Amino acid sequence: MTREIKVEKRVLSRNDVVATRNRVGFTERGAYVVNMISSPGTGKTTILEATLGRIVEAGRSVAVIEGDVQTENDAVRVAATGVPVEAVVTGGACHLDATMVGKAWQRLEPSLPAALDILIVENVGNLVCPSAYDVGEDEKVALVSVTEGEDKPLKYPALFNAATTCLVTKVDLLPYLEFDVEELVKNARAVNPALNIFLLSAKSGEGMDEWVEYLIGKAKDNS
Amino acid sequence: MTREIKVEKRVLSRNDVVATRNRVGFTERGAYVVNMISSPGTGKTTILEATLGRIVEAGRSVAVIEGDVQTENDAVRVAATGVPVEAVVTGGACHLDATMVGKAWQRLEPSLPAALDILIVENVGNLVCPSAYDVGEDEKVALVSVTEGEDKPLKYPALFNAATTCLVTKVDLLPYLEFDVEELVKNARAVNPALNIFLLSAKSGEGMDEWVEYLIGKAKDNS
Numbered sequence: 001m002t003r004e005i006k007v008e009k010r011v012l013s014r015n016d017v018v019a020t021r022n023r024v025g026f027t028e029r030g031a032y033v034v035n036m037i038s039s040p041g042t043g044k045t046t047i048l049e050a051t052l053g054r055i056v057e058a059g060r061s062v063a064v065i066e067g068d069v070q071t072e073n074d075a076v077r078v079a080a081t082g083v084p085v086e087a088v089v090t091g092g093a094c095h096l097d098a099t100m101v102g103k104a105w106q107r108l109e110p111s112l113p114a115a116l117d118i119l120i121v122e123n124v125g126n127l128v129c130p131s132a133y134d135v136g137e138d139e140k141v142a143l144v145s146v147t148e149g150e151d152k153p154l155k156y157p158a159l160f161n162a163a164t165t166c167l168v169t170k171v172d173l174l175p176y177l178e179f180d181v182e183e184l185v186k187n188a189r190a191v192n193p194a195l196n197i198f199l200l201s202a203k204s205g206e207g208m209d210e211w212v213e214y215l216i217g218k219a220k221d222n223s
Numbered sequence: 224m225t226r227e228i229k230v231e232k233r234v235l236s237r238n239d240v241v242a243t244r245n246r247v248g249f250t251e252r253g254a255y256v257v258n259m260i261s262s263p264g265t266g267k268t269t270i271l272e273a274t275l276g277r278i279v280e281a282g283r284s285v286a287v288i289e290g291d292v293q294t295e296n297d298a299v300r301v302a303a304t305g306v307p308v309e310a311v312v313t314g315g316a317c318h319l320d321a322t323m324v325g326k327a328w329q330r331l332e333p334s335l336p337a338a339l340d341i342l343i344v345e346n347v348g349n350l351v352c353p354s355a356y357d358v359g360e361d362e363k364v365a366l367v368s369v370t371e372g373e374d375k376p377l378k379y380p381a382l383f384n385a386a387t388t389c390l391v392t393k394v395d396l397l398p399y400l401e402f403d404v405e406e407l408v409k410n411a412r413a414v415n416p417a418l419n420i421f422l423l424s425a426k427s428g429e430g431m432d433e434w435v436e437y438l439i440g441k442a443k444d445n446s
Contacts, residue, residue, distance in 0.1 A: 039262040040350045040379060041371025069351060071377050092381060094317065094351035125378070126351050127263045128292060128317035147370035147393070148264025154294050155348070156263060158315060170370070176399045 015133055018098035022136025025105060031063075031116040032219040035096075035135055037159055038143035040125030043169045043202060045074045047143065048122055050202040052083045054212040060117040060219060065104045067096040067124045074122065084111045095130040096123050102136070117219040127152070131159035138222065139164035146170050150183040157191045165196040167211065172201040238356055241321035245359025248328060254286075254339040255442040258319075258358055260382055261366035263348030266392045266425060268297045270366065271345055273425040275306045277435040283340040283442065288327045290319040290347045297345065307334045318353040319346050325359070340442040350375070354382035361445065362387035369393050373406040380414045388419040390434065395424040 026033050038044050048064065055062045064085040066075040075087035086104040088096060101121060121137060123130040131140065142163035144152050147170055153160040160166065166188050168181065181199065188195055196214065200207040249256050261267050271287065278285045287308040289298040298310035309327040311319060324344060344360060346353040354363065365386035367375050370393055376383040383389065389411050391404065404422065411418055419437065423430040 039264055039348065040375055041262055041264070041368065068378055070380050071374065073374050073378065092351075094349070124351070125262065126317070126349060128315075128347070128349050129352065145264065145370065147368065147396070151294065151296055152263055155291055155296065157293055173370070173396070173399060176396060 012132065015098045018102055019134040019136045022098055022102045022105060025102075026119060026136055029112065029114075029116045030222065031119040032215070032222040033119045033121065033137045034165075034215070035121045035123060035130075035137035035140045036143060037123045037127070037130045037140055037163070038125065038145075039127045039148065042125075042143045042145045042148070044122055044125070044143055045077055046202045047167060047169055047200060048120060049077060049081055050205070050208055051120070051212055051215070052078070052081045054208060055118060055216065056081075056083065058212070058216055060216055061113045061115070062118040062120065063108055063112055063116060065096075065101055065108065065119065065121045067100070067122060069094070069124055084108060090124055094124060094126050094128075095133050096121065096135055097133050098135045100135075118215060127156045127159055131162045138218070141165045141167060143167045143169055144184070146174055146177060146179045146181065146184075150180050151187055153184070153188040153191045160188055160191040160195065163192065163195060165198070165214070168197065168199045170201060170203075171199045171206055172204045235355065238321045241325055242357040242359045245321055245325045245328060248325075249342060249359055252335065252337075252339045253445065254342040255438070255445040256342045256344065256360045257388075257438070258344045258346060258353075258360035258363045259366060260346045260350070260353045260363055260386070261348065261368075262350045262371065265348070265366045265368045265371070267345055267348070267366055268300055269425045270390060270392055270423060271343060272300060272304055273428070273431055274343070274435055274438070275301070275304045277431060278341060278439065279304075279306065281435070281439055283439055284336045284338070285341040285343065286331055286335055286339060288319075288324055288331065288342065288344045290323070290345055292317070292347055307331060313347055317347060317349050317351075318356050319344065319358055320356050321358045323358075341438060350379045350382055354385045361441070364388045364390060366390045366392055367407070369397055369400060369402045369404065369407075373403050374410055376407070376411040376414045383411055383414040383418065386415065386418060388421070388437070391420065391422045393424060393426075394422045394429055395427045
């Protein structure tokens with residue numbers, strides 16, 4: 001067990017060096033960078049599509065790095081919105097690390113405007129491992145859907161601790177579920193009292209404007 | 224990268240030795256062992272509760288090893304059914320390994336009947352990492368809910384490849400979703416043509432009898 005932990009520390013510290021290099025590159029372009037993390041099936045890509053449309057409508061520039069264990073399905077979906085996107089297929093790895101994101105950023109850079117407002121990294125679907133890896137982001141965004149349990153923040157505290165913002169997705173389904181949103185919010189704040197929380201539905205549009213305003217506000221602060 | 228891969232191989236091969244020892248112990252008791260794996264929020268514990276009730280009604284003996292990253296919430300829910308249960312809190316680790324399960328089995332054994340029909344291991348909520356770890360089970364069961372995407376088997380093929388059975392959960396929600404069950408089944412069989420697939424709802428009871436009959440049939444084959 002000792003050996004495993006030591007190796008994990010070494011891998012993480014090497015990761016931090018590359019993450020800092022990424023952060024310098026992102027800052028040079030003026031981009032505010034979010035790292036979206038959730039379970040598979042929380043609706044990250046659907047929220048992302050709805051978010052991108054609103055950012056572009058607001059006249060701001062945005063690009064995407066799209067992580068998946070296998071397939072470029074999500075990158076193809078994002079590309080259809082017209083926003084510049086680079087896919088990272090991890091081929092089995094359960095998280096994005098700084099090196100993967102740094103390489104995708106190098107491939108992405110030639111297609112970007114001189115000043116980029118927002119870069120969104122969509123991580124591999126996993127509520128555990130990605131939270132340990134800094135990829136150079138300004139903030140981690142945790143997503144949890146109302147079809148999951150209210151106790152997810154208590155059961156997976158590392159992510160909710162590391163995150164600045166939590167998006168509660170698929171709230172249009174609440175009438176059909178026995179799900180207590182207040183209980184979820186209470187549990188999330190118990191883990192991280194400073195968490196920004198938005199209740200969203202990409203389908204009905206509920207909460208989307210507030211979330212995108214927050215994001216654009218951060219981009220302005222950053223530039 | 225080479226170093227990481229070598230260490231992973233060494234850890235996995237040590238795991239296989241312990242998994243084999245677990246398997247010997249399980250076989251001595253006559254137990255058929257399933258390792259349930261899914262994303263967080265697929266409804267593993269709710270399906271488990273409904274499954275346990277039906278196994279006990281059928282006059283068969285069953286026990287549970289309940290894995291979570293943090294909290295014993297799920298173990299408390301299972302204990303309320305009256306079935307013997309041992310919790311494994313991994314404290315950050317993103318999967319159950321054979322050593323964790325072996326230790327839980329040692330703690331569980333004194334409370335078990337001489338002949339145990341079925342042991343159910345509920346893994347940590349994670350669609351990626353647990354699929355790489357043999358804990359001594361007879362089969363891995365992959366769960367995916369209809370609130371997730373139809374392409375999950377293509378995006379997370381390692382689990383669907385390693386699994387013998389796939390439970391498609393929360394089918395009671397189908398009327399409220401744009402979800403194509405046939406597409407999911409097609410994708411699952413594209414990854415693993417031999418997969419047994421059950422469509423289930425713990426809420427309505429749909430499919431539960433067929434799934435539990437399958438499980439009890441396996442236990443009989445095994446004893």
